[in-house]
Amino acid sequence: MTQRDPLDGLGFSSLAIHAGQEPDPLTGAVVPPIYQVSTYKQDGVGGLRGGYEYSRSANPTRTALQECLAAIEGGRHGLAFASGLAAEDCLLRTVCNPGDHVVIPSDAYGGTFRLFAKVYERWGVTWTAADLSSVESVRAAIASVPGQTRAVWVETPSNPLLGVCDIAALAEAAHSAGALLVVDNTFATPYLQQPLALGADVVVHSTTKYIGGHSDVVGGALIAADDDLGARLAFHQNSMGAVAGPFDAWLTLRGIKTLGVRMDRHSANAQAVAEMLAEHPKVSAVLYPGLPSHPGHEVAVKQMRGFGGMVSFRHVEGEAAAVEVCNRARLFTLGESLGGVESLIEHPGRMTHASAAGSPLEVPGDLVRLSVGIEDLDDLLADLDQAL
Numbered sequence: 001m002t003q004r005d006p007l008d009g010l011g012f013s014s015l016a017i018h019a020g021q022e023p024d025p026l027t028g029a030v031v032p033p034i035y036q037v038s039t040y041k042q043d044g045v046g047g048l049r050g051g052y053e054y055s056r057s058a059n060p061t062r063t064a065l066q067e068c069l070a071a072i073e074g075g076r077h078g079l080a081f082a083s084g085l086a087a088e089d090c091l092l093r094t095v096c097n098p099g100d101h102v103v104i105p106s107d108a109y110g111g112t113f114r115l116f117a118k119v120y121e122r123w124g125v126t127w128t129a130a131d132l133s134s135v136e137s138v139r140a141a142i143a144s145v146p147g148q149t150r151a152v153w154v155e156t157p158s159n160p161l162l163g164v165c166d167i168a169a170l171a172e173a174a175h176s177a178g179a180l181l182v183v184d185n186t187f188a189t190p191y192l193q194q195p196l197a198l199g200a201d202v203v204v205h206s207t208t209k210y211i212g213g214h215s216d217v218v219g220g221a222l223i224a225a226d227d228d229l230g231a232r233l234a235f236h237q238n239s240m241g242a243v244a245g246p247f248d249a250w251l252t253l254r255g256i257k258t259l260g261v262r263m264d265r266h267s268a269n270a271q272a273v274a275e276m277l278a279e280h281p282k283v284s285a286v287l288y289p290g291l292p293s294h295p296g297h298e299v300a301v302k303q304m305r306g307f308g309g310m311v312s313f314r315h316v317e318g319e320a321a322a323v324e325v326c327n328r329a330r331l332f333t334l335g336e337s338l339g340g341v342e343s344l345i346e347h348p349g350r351m352t353h354a355s356a357a358g359s360p361l362e363v364p365g366d367l368v369r370l371s372v373g374i375e376d377l378d379d380l381l382a383d384l385d386q387a388l
């Protein structure tokens, strides 16, 4: 009789708290220890205890994180990296060869755009920026370079314009052209959206954001559904070496345990902030998939269990006024990054997305981006009101 995996059938938060995290066999410690070690004693040449030989190749704290990431994304293989961009680099290096083409979102995260435009282009990987909310425009981008598209790269919701696209429809479009569907699930997190179940081949995360959740660690992850792709990614992770260190892996695992409760609160606060901004005379547009007026609202309802903590809005008086709002906010801390328990405010055009200036991915100057934290809602609303 085959033994049943005790984690089979568990819900999201049970997996987040237990997957990959059996009590320590030596002491019974209920939290995986930080194995702050580079190498491991071998019992005779090649006699490895538990498969560990060198911590770039494998480290028990990172293994715990990787197993947990795979479980909560519903994938088979999780890999943890030193940053989100290190994860993206490993993925591109694994799946692309010179001459290949990738379709990227016309509102991609600025650092992702920079990786394609300033790094991979030099190595002969081409890209087309497309409006991914339209499956037709993705098919047209694929058709513009017949037979060359290796991947369609999706961000939904996107950073910073909160665009939403239909993962299942894009998976179908990518697969019918022999391409992979990659989903950057950083904004949604696996609690709110499970791209692999919708047909994606690989999920990318900046775990720096909601997964870590406390603005105290930089990290990245890849989660693959398929054994062959998982093995190729693991080979490149070890060959390129940008792995998550043991302490970073431990902090990220600690963050994951509360991901579900944090995302519920982020989503509730963000919805109320978006509704308040929608009524505000200084605001010309609110970009939040939880508002029925958002063009991607119906798709978001179909593929997400909540709408997340990110809200962007445009100031009626233009760029200088948008910058002033960022400078005047007090409880919302002016800073880059997102996804921590504390609320942040920023001006994407001059901060996170400055690298896209002058490109097709340039963002509007009157745009303000909020990472709505889990503080008391009344305090958040009062702060935004005084800043506006």
Ligand code: PLP
Binding pocket: 083, 084, 085, 086, 109, 111, 112, 155, 159, 184, 186, 187, 205, 206, 207, 208, 218, 219, 220, 337
């Ligand atoms: N993807 C998205 C959507 C992001 O917002 C970011 C960072 O802001 C990244 C990827 C890159 O992650 P990291 O900063 O951890 O390298």
